Amino acid sequence: MLAAACPDHDVLGANAAEPDDTPDWDAEMSIFKSRMMRPNQLEVQRQLAADREVGAVLYCGDGLAIIEGLENDADVGTTVSFVSGATGVLLWRRDDNLCYALVLGGAQNVSVGERVTCRVAGVLQVVDEDEGPSTKTQYDAFKVPAGDALRGRFVDFLGRPVGPDGGVEPGAVPLGAEKKVALLNAAPDMDAREPICAGLPTGIAGIDVLVPLGKGQSLLLTGPSGSGKTALALDMVAAQKDSGVRCVYASIGASPEVLADVRGQLEARGAMGNTTVVAATAGASLGEQYAAICAACAIAERERDAGGDALVVVDDLRAMFDLWARINSEVAALGDAYLLYRGKEGGQMENTALGQKALEGASMDDDEMVEYEGMIVSVAVAQRRKFLSALVQRSAKLHRRNGGGSLALVGVLAGRPAQGMARGDKARAAIRNSKTLSDERKERMLRALDEQEASAAGERGPHPEREVATEVVEELMSITDGQILLEARADEDAPSVVSASGSVSRIGGRAYFRPLERLHTSEVRLDLAQAEDESRFASNQGDPLMVRRRGAAARLRALLAHRAGAPVPPVECVMMMLALRKHLLDRLPAGGERGAWRAAVDRVYRECGADVEEMARTQVMTTKAEARFLHALEEGLPGPPAAP
Numbered sequence: 001m002l003a004a005a006c007p008d009h010d011v012l013g014a015n016a017a018e019p020d021d022t023p024d025w026d027a028e029m030s031i032f033k034s035r036m037m038r039p040n041q042l043e044v045q046r047q048l049a050a051d052r053e054v055g056a057v058l059y060c061g062d063g064l065a066i067i068e069g070l071e072n073d074a075d076v077g078t079t080v081s082f083v084s085g086a087t088g089v090l091l092w093r094r095d096d097n098l099c100y101a102l103v104l105g106g107a108q109n110v111s112v113g114e115r116v117t118c119r120v121a122g123v124l125q126v127v128d129e130d131e132g133p134s135t136k137t138q139y140d141a142f143k144v145p146a147g148d149a150l151r152g153r154f155v156d157f158l159g160r161p162v163g164p165d166g167g168v169e170p171g172a173v174p175l176g177a178e179k180k181v182a183l184l185n186a187a188p189d190m191d192a193r194e195p196i197c198a199g200l201p202t203g204i205a206g207i208d209v210l211v212p213l214g215k216g217q218s219l220l221l222t223g224p225s226g227s228g229k230t231a232l233a234l235d236m237v238a239a240q241k242d243s244g245v246r247c248v249y250a251s252i253g254a255s256p257e258v259l260a261d262v263r264g265q266l267e268a269r270g271a272m273g274n275t276t277v278v279a280a281t282a283g284a285s286l287g288e289q290y291a292a293i294c295a296a297c298a299i300a301e302r303e304r305d306a307g308g309d310a311l312v313v314v315d316d317l318r319a320m321f322d323l324w325a326r327i328n329s330e331v332a333a334l335g336d337a338y339l340l341y342r343g344k345e346g347g348q349m350e351n352t353a354l355g356q357k358a359l360e361g362a363s364m365d366d367d368e369m370v371e372y373e374g375m376i377v378s379v380a381v382a383q384r385r386k387f388l389s390a391l392v393q394r395s396a397k398l399h400r401r402n403g404g405g406s407l408a409l410v411g412v413l414a415g416r417p418a419q420g421m422a423r424g425d426k427a428r429a430a431i432r433n434s435k436t437l438s439d440e441r442k443e444r445m446l447r448a449l450d451e452q453e454a455s456a457a458g459e460r461g462p463h464p465e466r467e468v469a470t471e472v473v474e475e476l477m478s479i480t481d482g483q484i485l486l487e488a489r490a491d492e493d494a495p496s497v498v499s500a501s502g503s504v505s506r507i508g509g510r511a512y513f514r515p516l517e518r519l520h521t522s523e524v525r526l527d528l529a530q531a532e533d534e535s536r537f538a539s540n541q542g543d544p545l546m547v548r549r550r551g552a553a554a555r556l557r558a559l560l561a562h563r564a565g566a567p568v569p570p571v572e573c574v575m576m577m578l579a580l581r582k583h584l585l586d587r588l589p590a591g592g593e594r595g596a597w598r599a600a601v602d603r604v605y606r607e608c609g610a611d612v613e614e615m616a617r618t619q620v621m622t623t624k625a626e627a628r629f630l631h632a633l634e635e636g637l638p639g640p641p642a643a644p
Contacts (some may be wrong), residue, residue, distance in 0.1 A: 054115050057116060060103060067080075067099050071139075079142040081117055089104060098290045101194060141182040147178045149271075150299060156168055160173070162277075164256070185301055187393035194400065208516070210498055211482055217395060217481045228562070232564075237271055249278070250280075252316040288328075296312050296314065302397060309408075312410070313410045316412055317413045485502030496562045515619065552586065555588050558594060582633075
């Protein structure tokens with residue numbers, strides 16, 4: 001049996017390939033290296049825990065903390081944990097081993113000297129055959145709710161419902177938690193953006209005609225206290241109720257009564273369907289107020305990143321400046337206290353940057369000069385400017401390859417910019433020493449300057465303490481994509497007036513409603529500004545042409561003045577520009593401009609309703625429609641032109 005089986009075996013062996021028992025040493029060594037070089041996860045975690053840099057609290061108050069020695073590789077927006085159980089978010093990092101944090105839970109339990117760590121989300125392990133194993137710590141970003149359940153609701157920065165008194169409802173559960181986004185997101189870089197080329201109508205004629213808001217633009221809304229800024233901000237939000245634009249309104253530092261008024265106005269106008277109000281009342285800490293501003297941006301960023309359009313309105317930016325000033329004043333005051341604290345800790349102060357400064361008697365004012373964005377400014381100013389820019393740059397028009405969404409930001413700030421020529425004795429000396437001005441012209445300019453300064457002093461109104469310094473307004477104006485300056489009002493019942501000379505948009509005419517752009521509406525702001533200058537400084541005030549221009553400017557200013565709760569659609573702005581170009585506004589009676597104009601516009605709606613609807617839908621005004629609009633306006637404004 002065995003002999004018979006052997007031939008078959010030989011035949012099979014002859015036909016089969018000879019097995020190669022030679023080992024592949026390169027493959028074997030590669031497997032061996034990968035196994036030996038793969039980090040043990042438990043060992044990595046232990047090593048990271050041992051190597052983590054633990055920070056120490058140097059100051060904590062008003063929802064803010066100054067920390068020394070925190071992990072250098074943790075980004076702004078990282079969640080920080082305090083030994084006492086408090087939670088915060090890394091806000092800012094300096095170059096001298098100091099960082100600032102918002103303490104957003106359990107701040108009352110945090111004490112000086114307490115240890116702080118950045119919360120770790122995970123460890124990324126990388127194996128390189130040449131470099132060996134390496135690890136990178138991934139930190140946990142502080143996130144806030146941004147789900148659809150936030151629509152139509154008043155919430156705090158954590159998404160918890162806010163009651164009528166401005167406080168968080170007892171036992172409230174955060175809304176919209178099914179979708180969370182980072183509180184402090186990095187701004188989109190230039191490659192992720194594209195030019196702003198579409199407008200976002202506000203329903204405010206003075207804005208839509210003089211300084212239109214673009215989708216993705218940042219605008220500063222400023223003016224004296226009592227000039228109507230908050231009312232305009234609410235009207236901007238209300239104008240979006242049927243536009244599909246997602247609105248987030250940040251109510252910062254308001255009293256419960258003011259917050260209740262905001263709620264009532266938005267609900268009465270049916271604007272809450274696509275709006276979320278993030279509130280931090282006057283009783284909230286500075287940290288919570290700033291967190292509310294950032295949460296409003298974060299909620300809107302979700303809409304932007306999904307390809308939609310969003311509008312964020314912050315009704316008081318002063319909290320940002322107060323927060324930054326508070327932090328820097330506390331840093332400056334840390335000198336002696338820091339020495340005492342470090343002495344108790346064992347004399348280790350010389351090993352830290354802040355302690356070394358204190359030992360050497362160095363100034364804590366950061367007043368040394370540096371170059372920043374082409375300017376020579378102090379370190380403190382450069383840091384503040386960078387801090388403010390971090391918020392402003394969250395507004396963006398994303399490139400179409402990134403979804404094409406947009407986030408427009410309007411920030412409100414009570415204050416006055418430096419307008420016109422220099423103030424005080426310097427300006428008067430320049431006028432008196434001029435060799436080109438006539439004596440009559442000098443007298444007129446000096447008198448106008450006196451009147452302007454007296455008016456400014458009287459216009460401060462009953463709340464001058466709420467206004468920020470001119471320097472602060474100017475700084476924010478230079479960072480944003482434009483500003484809207486409101487003129488002072490004699491009383492709160494007067495309409496709000498957008499200053500033609502003090503307002504500007506830095507994106508050109510791309511944000512105009514298209515028919516307005518075709519009518520060269522951008523020239524109107526310059527014409528009004530010129531008329532204002534002529535009325536103040538021109539020597540030939542009686543010139544008939546100048547009188548006619550001043551009269552036309554006065555009538556247009558009356559139509560552009562805004563009354564709260566009375567929106568002006570873009571199509572009516574088009575009618576206004578048509579009438580202006582054809583000198584039909586000259587027929588408006590002095591003192592009764594708004595009533596006469598309203599009657600004429602109503603006639604256009606009656607006679608040309610289909611054309612109006614078509615223009616509103618397509619943003620195209622045909623030649624025939626333009627002719628019909630002009631005919632209806634001429635018929636609606638009977639009588640000869642008003643006398644100059």
